[in-house]
Amino acid sequence: MKLGGSVITFKGRTPPMVNERAVRRIVEEIVPYSERLVVVLGGGAHGHQAAKEYGYDNPETPRAQLLRGVPAIRHNMTVLATEVEACFRNAGLPAVVVTPFSSTILTERQIVEFPLRIIQMAMDASLLVITHGDVCFDTVYGASILSGDTIVTHLAHMLHARRVLLGTDVDGIYDCNPKTCPDAQHIPLIDLPHRGGWEFQAGPSASPDVTGGMGNKVRAVIEASKYVEEIVVFNLCVPGRLRQLLAHKETVCTRIVRGGRVGSQV
């Protein structure tokens, strides 16, 4: 499950700040769930502001400048992950943070090495793994941003996940950006091989987002759908929706399946 950075942090706010109230409420919704779960945090204000400051949104940024940004981005993501971990632990959940930076290598932003074995061992020990988007060394660019969406896709594949839940600040996927387009149509179900020319988009994020916001999420969804039964994009800002999804109940969202495989109905 991905917790979108725009929900768990105040994304436009400098210096970055965790939205503790939202995180506590999200954690309460997770508490009744007893199956295996990995939680992936987006970067939000903590990741994206520092990443933009050091030029990670610009392909022309010199390698040395990217590398100079590593400590600031790392520090911010550690703060975010630690604060979220504390909320999980305060609710009695056995959460541990597995930080990508220390054991991930990228090549042209693609994962080459990732701490999968540690995540698997933590899950086997009944721990609740929290990992997060991060800055990581990249064999080609020096360093690059590993998006939480890329991690979700990788884990869905490697852990043979059944389901992926992507919590965002909108109700799912639309035919145009719901934040700027008043006529945007919500798409409740996408059956990928038969998507019939839908233009999936939600436009660029209003706050700094070096990994491409909803556009990147849609690409991740298409990739992840190769490996899981169902992907759900839903509004994590609306109380109760996560709880309903975890309980396999109906709620407002976009469900993405391949070839008509729908687990539970919209």
Ligand code: IP8
């Ligand atoms: O918000 C980005 O993760 P995302 C992580 O999931 C950083 O794209 C460090 C900006």
